[in-house]
Amino acid sequence: xxxxxxxxxxxxxxxxxxxxxxxxxxxxxxxxxxxxxxxxxxxxxxxxxxxxxxxxxxxxxxxxxxxxxxxxxxxxxxxxxxxxxxxxxxxxxxxxxxxxxxxxxxxxxxxxxxxxxxxxxxxxxxxxxxxxxxxxxxxxxxxxxxxxxxxxxxxxxxxxxxxxxxxxxxxxxxxxxxxxxxxxxxxxxxxxxxxxxxxxxxxxxxxxxxxxxxxxxxxxxxxxxxxxxxxxxxxxxxxxxxxxxxxxxxxxxxxxxxxxxxxxxxxxxxxxxxxxxxxxxxxxxxxxxxxxxxxxxxxxxxxxxxxxxxxxxxxxxxxxxxxxxxxxxxxxxxxxxxxxxxxxxxxxx
Numbered sequence: 001x002x003x004x005x006x007x008x009x010x011x012x013x014x015x016x017x018x019x020x021x022x023x024x025x026x027x028x029x030x031x032x033x034x035x036x037x038x039x040x041x042x043x044x045x046x047x048x049x050x051x052x053x054x055x056x057x058x059x060x061x062x063x064x065x066x067x068x069x070x071x072x073x074x075x076x077x078x079x080x081x082x083x084x085x086x087x088x089x090x091x092x093x094x095x096x097x098x099x100x101x102x103x104x105x106x107x108x109x110x111x112x113x114x115x116x117x118x119x120x121x122x123x124x125x126x127x128x129x130x131x132x133x134x135x136x137x138x139x140x141x142x143x144x145x146x147x148x149x150x151x152x153x154x155x156x157x158x159x160x161x162x163x164x165x166x167x168x169x170x171x172x173x174x175x176x177x178x179x180x181x182x183x184x185x186x187x188x189x190x191x192x193x194x195x196x197x198x199x200x201x202x203x204x205x206x207x208x209x210x211x212x213x214x215x216x217x218x219x220x221x222x223x224x225x226x227x228x229x230x231x232x233x234x235x236x237x238x239x240x241x242x243x244x245x246x247x248x249x250x251x252x253x254x255x256x257x258x259x260x261x262x263x264x265x266x267x268x269x270x271x272x273x274x275x276x277x278x279x280x281x282x283x284x285x286x287x288x289x290x291x292x293x294x295x296x297x298x299x300x301x302x303x304x305x306x307x308x309x310x311x312x313x314x315x316x317x318x319x320x321x322x323x324x325x326x327x328x329x330x331x332x333x334x335x336x337x338x339x340x341x342x343x344x345x346x347x348x349x
Contacts, residue, residue, distance in 0.1 A: 005125075010069040010118075014126045030064045030072040034079050041088060053088035054080070054107050061111050065118040073118065077111040183251065186216075204239055206232040206270060206282075213246035217254055219266065224259070229270035232282060234340045238316050242284075245309050245320075249286055249331060258291035258328055265290045272337065280337035288328030296324040309333070 005011045037060035057080035065073025219225035258264030274280040309320040318335030
C-alpha cells in the first residue's frame with residue numbers, strides 16, 4: 001500500500017520536490033478532473049432536484065487534493081465553487097442573495113475542512129517518513145558500531161595473544177611473567193581508553209598517544225624527555241600498536257637505557273615524508289642519550305621489545321630499525337600514512 005501511495009504526485013512531493021514539468025502535469029490533470037465534474041453535474045442537472053449544486057464538485061476537490069496536492073485541490077475548489085454559483089445555483093449569473101451566500105459559505109466550509117484534513121494527513125505522512133529515516137539511520141549506525149566493535153575486539157585479542165606468546169618466551173619465572181603481562185595489558189587498556197574518550201569522527205593525536213604511553217615513567221613534562229613534530233591524527237588499531245611499542249621502549253629505557261640513570265635523556269621526534277612516486281610515510285625516531293652504553297643483541301636473538309615491534313608494527317604495514325651507538329639506542333619506526341586512520345587492519349602474526 002505504501003508503494004502505491006508513493007506513486008501519487010501528492011505523496012511523492014512529500015519526499016522530493018517535483019520538477020516543473022511534473023507540476024504542470026498535475027495542474028493539467030486537476031483541470032481535467034474539474035471539467036469532468038462540471039460535465040457530470042450538467043448532465044445530471046435535469047434529473048436532480050434543486051439544492052445539490054455541488055454534488056459532483058465535492059469529490060473532485062477531494063480527489064485532486066489527495067492525488068495531486070492541496071494547492072491543486074484549492075484550484076479545483078475555487079473553479080468548482082464559481083461554476084456551481086454561475087451555472088447551477090442561479091443559472092448564468094452570480095446571485096448575491098442571502099440564500100446563495102449561505103450555500104456558498106457552507107461550500108467553502110466543507111472544502112476548507114476537506115483540504116485542511118488532507119494537509120494534516122500529508123504533514124503526518126511527512127513526519128512518519130522522517131521518523132522512519134531517522135530510525136533507519138540509527139539502525140545503520142548501530143550496525144556500523146557493532147561491526148567496528150567486533151573488528152576492534154578481534155584486533156585486541158590478536159594483540160593480546162602476541163603479547164602472551166612473546167612474554168612466555170622471555171620470562172624466567174611465573175612472577176616475572178605475571179608482572180610483564182600486567183604492565184603490557186595495562187598499556188593496552190590505556191590505549192583503548194584513549195580511543196573510547198574520542199567523540200564520533202574524532203582521531204587521537206600522535207602526541208597524545210605518546211604522552212599517554214610514557215606517562216607511567218614520569219618523564220613527560222620533565223627536561224629528561226622532549227617530543228617534537230607536527231600534529232598527526234591517528235585512530236583505530238594504530239593507536240594500540242604505537243602505544244604498546246612506546247610503552248615497551250619506555251620499559252627498556254627504564255631498565256637498561258637512558259631512564260635507568262638520573263642523567264639520561266630521551267628525544268622523540270616524528271615527521272611526515274612524501275617521496276616522489278611513493279606513498280607518504282610517518283617516521284618516528286626514538287633517540288636515547290646519557291645512559292649506559294647499550295649492547296646490541298646477538299644476531300638471531302631479540303627481546304620482547306624488538307620482537308614486538310617487528311611483529312606488531314607489520315600489522316599496520318610498518319617497519320622498525322634499531323641501532324646501538326655508544327651514545328644510546330636509536331629506534332626508527334616508519335609506517336604508511338594511509339594506515340594512520342585505517343578502516344581495515346591486518347592482524348598481528
